[in-house]
Each structure stands twice: as C-alpha cells, then as structure tokens.
Amino acid sequence: MMSVLNTLGSGGLVTVFLFTGLALGFAWALDLPQRARVWIIGIAVASLPLSQFLPAGNPFREQIAQSLGALLVGAVFISPILVYAVVIRKLRRRAEPPPPPPRQGLGLIEEDAALNADMHAKLVAMNLELGPYEKVVFSLVHRDSRGEIEGALRVIIVLGRAEFTTFWVEPEARGKGIGGILIRAAENEARMRGATVAVLDTFSWQNAMPFYEKAGFRRAYTRAFPAGPEQYFYEKEL
Numbered sequence: 001m002m003s004v005l006n007t008l009g010s011g012g013l014v015t016v017f018l019f020t021g022l023a024l025g026f027a028w029a030l031d032l033p034q035r036a037r038v039w040i041i042g043i044a045v046a047s048l049p050l051s052q053f054l055p056a057g058n059p060f061r062e063q064i065a066q067s068l069g070a071l072l073v074g075a076v077f078i079s080p081i082l083v084y085a086v087v088i089r090k091l092r093r094r095a096e097p098p099p100p101p102p103r104q105g106l107g108l109i110e111e112d113a114a115l116n117a118d119m120h121a122k123l124v125a126m127n128l129e130l131g132p133y134e135k136v137v138f139s140l141v142h143r144d145s146r147g148e149i150e151g152a153l154r155v156i157i158v159l160g161r162a163e164f165t166t167f168w169v170e171p172e173a174r175g176k177g178i179g180g181i182l183i184r185a186a187e188n189e190a191r192m193r194g195a196t197v198a199v200l201d202t203f204s205w206q207n208a209m210p211f212y213e214k215a216g217f218r219r220a221y222t223r224a225f226p227a228g229p230e231q232y233f234y235e236k237e238l
Contacts (some may be wrong), residue, residue, distance in 0.1 A: 134159065136193055139166075140185050142178045153182040155190055162190035162238070164200040183215050191238045198238055204230040 109115055127133035136157040141149045150173035154166040164186060169179050187198055200217065202208045209232060213219070217234035224230050 132159070138189065140182055140189065142169075142173075142182060144173070151178040151182055153186050155186050157190055157193055157195050160194060160196050162186070162193075162195035162198045164198060167200070179211060180215065187236075187238055196238055197235055199233065199235045201231055201233045204232070 124133075124135065134157075137155070139152055139154045142151040144150050151169040152166070153164060153168075156163045156165055164183075167179075167182070169182075190198060198217075199220075200212065202212065209219070212234050215236075217236045220233045220235045222230055222232055
C-alpha cells in the first residue's frame with residue numbers, strides 16, 4: 001500500500017491516468033452502470049492531491065518506472081480480454097429483439113400523463129383555430145416570513161369564466177385568513193382579465209361549503225356519486 005502511495009505521491013500522474021483509462025475501458029466494455037464509472041473517476045481525482053504531501057526522490061522515481069513497466073505489460077495481456085468483452089457486448093446487443101410495435105386497434109394506457117398532455121394541446125389548438133376560444137391560466141400564492149409558500153390558488157379563464165381549480169392551504173397555516181385572501185385576490189385578478197363569473201367545486205368530505213358560501217359563492221347544483229359522496233358546484237358573479 002505504501003508503495004502505491006509513494007508512486008502516486010512522487011509524480012505518478014501518468015500511472016493514475018493509465019489506471020483510470022484502463023478501468024474506464026473495462027467499465028464501458030462490461031456495460032457497468034454510470035455509478036461505477038463515477039467511482040473510478042472519483043478515486044483517480046482523489047489520488048492526485050497525494051503528490052502534494054509525499055516527497056519525491058530517486059527511489060520513488062525508480063518505483064514509478066517499475067510501476068509503469070508493470071502496468072504496460074499488464075495492459076498487453078489484458079487488452080485481448082477487453083476486446084473480447086467489447087465484441088461480446090456488441091453481439092449481445094444485436095441479439096436482443098427489438099421492442100414490439102404497438103398493436104393495431106384499441107389499447108389501454110395506465111400512465112397517461114404524456115398522452116393526455118399531447119391530446120389536450122391538440123384540442124386547444126383546434127379550439128383556437130375554429131372558435132372564439134381564449135384561455136388564460138395563472139396562480140396566486142401566499143408566502144410566510146421565510147418565503148415558503150403556505151397557500152396557492154390556480155385560476156383558468158375561458159371565454160369570460162374563471163374556474164378556481166387547485167386550491168390549497170398548508171394545514172399549519174389554516175385559520176389565519178389565507179384562504180380568504182387568495183379567493184379575493186383571485187376574484188380581482190380574474191375580473192381585471194375580463195372574467196365575469198367565477199366557478200369552483202368541492203366534495204362533501206372536504207367540508208369547505210361554509211367557507212365558499214361565506215365568500216359569496218352560490219351553490220349552482222349538486223352531483224351525487226353512486227358510492228355515496230357528493231360534489232358541489234358553486235358560482236359567483238364578478
């Protein structure tokens with residue numbers, strides 16, 4: 001171990017680079033994960049500062065020469081193994097069957113976020129082209145003294161109707177009037193952007209009906225679900 005430290009500390013920079021290159025070559029040939037390659041580079045980089053702490057001398061230079069010679073001889077014997085690993089890797093990749101194409105006809109997609117985003121973008125583009133469609137989206141936030149968001153409300157305005165969609169106040173920040181501040185600010189901002197009515201909805205288990213009714217919203221209709229809960233739809237003239 002001390003011999004290796006002496007070699008590295010006495011100017012064995014070429015040794016470090018050769019070891020690193022050889023190790024990275026094996027990592028690439030054997031298709032090792034990216035984490036292994038990062039470790040190899042990290043060890044090499046960590047070895048370089050040793051030259052600042054261990055003195056260089058003639059015995060150390062001799063050790064460098066011996067180490068380089070041994071490394072070059074070892075590389076000659078190891079190179080065929082490395083080439084063999086590269087060939088095996090390429091043959092294995094060629095042997096892997098390509099992924100099957102999607103089946104024609106009806107299909108089921110569980111994780112559909114990307115699909116929904118693509119379809120929604122196409123639908124919005126069609127609406128902008130065919131009709132008097134205009135969509136405005138913005139969010140209002142309320143921050144605490146540290147700058148952390150403790151409440152937020154997202155608003156979507158379409159054709160003069162402002163829909164209050166995602167509305168959230170952190171549990172520890174509730175009871176401070178933050179919800180009312182966000183609602184009033186959203187109404188004012190939507191009004192300035194041309195909205196004449198605001199709408200929102202809530203579920204029966206959320207127990208938010210008194211809050212919205214106190215803010216001036218009127219229950220327009222109720223939707224009952226077969227499982228039992230209800231969804232309440234509110235609106236308010238702006």
